[in-house]
Amino acid sequence: MPELPEVETIKQQLAACIVxxxxxxxxxxxxxxxxxxxSGNFRKRLIGQEIKEVGRSGKYLLVRLANGSTLIIHLxxxxxxxxxxxxxxxxxRVTFKFTDGGELVFTDVRRFGAMYLVKDEKDVxxxxxxxxxxxxxxxxILAKLLAKRKAPIKAVLLDQTVIAGIGNMYADEALFSAxxxxxxxAGDLLPFETKNLHKAIRDVLTKAIGKKGASISTYKCxxxxxxxAHFDFRVAHRGGEKCPKxxxxxxxxxxxxxxxxxxxxCQKD
DNA sequence: CATTGTCCCTGGAAGC
DNA sequence: TGCTTCCAGGGACAAT
Numbered sequence: 001m002p003e004l005p006e007v008e009t010i011k012q013q014l015a016a017c018i019v020x021x022x023x024x025x026x027x028x029x030x031x032x033x034x035x036x037x038x039s040g041n042f043r044k045r046l047i048g049q050e051i052k053e054v055g056r057s058g059k060y061l062l063v064r065l066a067n068g069s070t071l072i073i074h075l076x077x078x079x080x081x082x083x084x085x086x087x088x089x090x091x092x093r094v095t096f097k098f099t100d101g102g103e104l105v106f107t108d109v110r111r112f113g114a115m116y117l118v119k120d121e122k123d124v125x126x127x128x129x130x131x132x133x134x135x136x137x138x139x140x141i142l143a144k145l146l147a148k149r150k151a152p153i154k155a156v157l158l159d160q161t162v163i164a165g166i167g168n169m170y171a172d173e174a175l176f177s178a179x180x181x182x183x184x185x186a187g188d189l190l191p192f193e194t195k196n197l198h199k200a201i202r203d204v205l206t207k208a209i210g211k212k213g214a215s216i217s218t219y220k221c222x223x224x225x226x227x228x229a230h231f232d233f234r235v236a237h238r239g240g241e242k243c244p245k246x247x248x249x250x251x252x253x254x255x256x257x258x259x260x261x262x263x264x265x266c267q268k269d
Numbered sequence: 270c271a272t273t274g275t276c277c278c279t280g281g282a283a284g285c
Numbered sequence: 286t287g288c289t290t291c292c293a294g295g296g297a298c299a300a301t
Contacts, residue, residue, distance in 0.1 A: 001293075001294070001295085002295095003295095032278095059295080074295080074296085075295095076294080076295050076296075077278085077293070077294055077295065078278090078279085078280095078293090091279095109278085109279060109280065110277090110278045110279050110280085110293090110294095111277085111278055111279075112277070112278065112294085112295070112296085114295095114296090149271080149272095150271080150272080151271075151272060151273085155272080155273090158294095158295085160295085160296080167294080167295070168293090168294060168295085216293090217293070217294095237293090255273095256272095256273065256274070257274080257275080257276095257294075258293095258294060258295090259292085259293080259294085
């Protein structure tokens with residue numbers, strides 16, 4: 001599931017490969033990913049455009065174009081972007097073709113993925129919270145963001161308007177690192193716990209970027225490679241397995257239809 | 270505003 | 286073997 005480390009990996013690979021290329025054609029076999037725009041307008045406004053830059057905001061990929069507009073892509077659960085795939089991909093939704101003959105293929109089994117073409121990026125990413133790997137994200141700021149909140153810390157970490165880019169897997173991993181139970185009220189965290197959590201978030205995300213993300217489910221890099229970050233997961237998606245620290249069986253709780261995996265001994269409630 | 274619940278979507282795994 | 290149920294979960298939106 002693409003979260004910040006996966007989208008960052010995609011951004012880096014695309015930045016190295018598609019900047020300077022020009023769209024020659026688009027094949028849209030499923031228009032559902034296109035939001036706020038028709039297939040016809042989407043094609044018309046993209047064909048002929050040159051790619052200037054590739055950026056990222058939270059889990060959104062920003063493909064900036066020569067005319068000042070931005071193609072924004074969110075992969076949601078099962079979306080993937082593949083550069084010149086060798087095989088025909090089964091769940092191809094949109095194929096972007098370049099004047100040099102290359103292709104960027106968007107695949108998405110579950111069809112949750114979203115694409116926008118906007119003049120102002122803020123129309124899509126304007127409400128996102130802090131970038132957790134930016135300099136502005138400090139222990140003090142995190143403490144302020146969590147203060148007085150009554151929702152479980154897990155729910156607040158997943159709220160993209162608070163911190164942008166953390167998803168279910170990395171939230172579980174960061175909470176395990178910081179030894180904080182996912183159902184603790186966010187506002188009740190002690191100062192040392194907030195500090196540990198801040199460090200844990202940054203460590204977990206940074207390490208995962210170094211491993212090209214986690215290939216749980218359908219995630220692949222644009223190059224076709226798989227990420228290896230999931231081999232380092234200690235609790236995420238490991239319900240029923242043993243905690244690597246204390247051997248207690250890892251539990252699962254549900255909040256807002258999302259599973260949280262945690263060690264009941266290492267993460268006290 | 271803060272918070273919670275529902276829905277979207279589909280294939281693969283697990284259970285009977 | 287074949288059917289049913291569960292599971293994965295980001296974000297839009299509605300309700301409280």
